[in-house]
Amino acid sequence: TSPIPSELVDTLRSANRVVVLTGAGVSAESGVPTFRDAQTGLWSQYSPEELATPRAFRQNPKLVWEWYQWRRELVSKAKPNPAHYALVEMQELFPEFTLITQNVDGLHRLPGSNIIIELHGNIHRTKCFQEGTIVESWKDTGDVPPKCPDCGGWLRPDVVWFEEPLPEAELESAMKASRKADVFFSIGTSGLVYPAASLPHEALNHNATLVEINPAPTPLTPKADFMLKGPAGVILPELVKALRK
Numbered sequence: 001t002s003p004i005p006s007e008l009v010d011t012l013r014s015a016n017r018v019v020v021l022t023g024a025g026v027s028a029e030s031g032v033p034t035f036r037d038a039q040t041g042l043w044s045q046y047s048p049e050e051l052a053t054p055r056a057f058r059q060n061p062k063l064v065w066e067w068y069q070w071r072r073e074l075v076s077k078a079k080p081n082p083a084h085y086a087l088v089e090m091q092e093l094f095p096e097f098t099l100i101t102q103n104v105d106g107l108h109r110l111p112g113s114n115i116i117i118e119l120h121g122n123i124h125r126t127k128c129f130q131e132g133t134i135v136e137s138w139k140d141t142g143d144v145p146p147k148c149p150d151c152g153g154w155l156r157p158d159v160v161w162f163e164e165p166l167p168e169a170e171l172e173s174a175m176k177a178s179r180k181a182d183v184f185f186s187i188g189t190s191g192l193v194y195p196a197a198s199l200p201h202e203a204l205n206h207n208a209t210l211v212e213i214n215p216a217p218t219p220l221t222p223k224a225d226f227m228l229k230g231p232a233g234v235i236l237p238e239l240v241k242a243l244r245k
C-alpha cells in the first residue's frame with residue numbers, strides 16, 4: 001500500500017496553489033550532511049553556528065573560507081536525489097507551484113525546475129565582503145580568502161550567515177506565496193531557524209493544509225495536518241506516483 005494517505009491525495013487533487021519549503025534533509029540522500037548532523041572529520045570540532053557568522057569571518061577569514069571550500073567540494077560531488085527530481089515533477093501537477101529552499105547547495109537547480117527561491121543564498125556564488133557585489137572570477141594570488149578585484153577586500157560565499165538578514169526580495173516572495181498556499185509542504189527541515197521557519201505558520205494562518213515530510217518529528221509536527229514519516233527520497237516519488245494515478 002502507498003505510504004500516502006488517500007485523504008491527502010484528494011486534498012492535493014483539488015489544490016491550486018502548492019508551496020514547498022525544503023531544508024538540508026532533502027539533500028541528505030545526496031550525501032550532503034545536514035546541519036544538525038555532527039560535522040565530519042576535520043570540521044567535527046566546529047559547529048555551523050560558530051563558523052557561519054560575520055564575526056567568525058572577521059576573526060578568522062581563512063578558517064571560514066576554507067570551511068566553505070570544503071563544503072563546496074562536498075556539494076560539487078553530490079548529485080540530485082529522487083526527492084529533487086520528484087519536486088520537479090510535482091511542479092507540473094499543480095496550477096501554481098512555488099519551491100522555497102533554505103539549502104545553499106544548488107541541487108534543486110535541475111532542468112525543468114521553474115523559479116526556486118533560495119532564502120539562504122547559494123554556496124556556488126561568491127561576493128565581496130565589503131560591497132556585497134557578486135564576483136564571478138578573481139586572480140588566484142594565493143591569498144586565502146581571495147581578494148576582491150574591485151576593492152581589494154576579502155571575498156566571501158554568497159550565503160546568509162547567522163545574525164544576517166535574508167535577501168529581501170526572496171523573503172518577500174516566499175512570504176507572499178506561503179500566505180496564498182492551499183497546501184504547504186515542509187520537507188527535510190528541523191524548523192528551528194527563523195525567519196524561514198515562520199513560513200509554514202504564515203500558511204497555517206491563512207488556512208493552508210500543512211504537510212510535513214521528515215523521518216523525525218520537529219516542532220512543526222503537532223501543527224501538521226499530515227506528517228509523512230520517512231526519507232524525502234522515498235516519500236516524494238510515492239506522492240508523485242499516487243497523484244499520477
Ligand code: APR
Binds near residue numbers: 193215
Ligand atoms: N529526508 C527528509 N528529511 C530528512 C532526511 C531525509 N532523508 N534526513 C534528515 N532529515 C531531516 C532531519 O530529521 C532534520 O529535521 O532534515 C532536517 C535537517 O535539519 P537541519 O540540519 O536543521 O537543516 P535545516 O532545517 O535545513 O537548517 C535550517 O539552519 O544551519 C542553518 O542556514 C542553515 O539553512 C540552514 C538552516
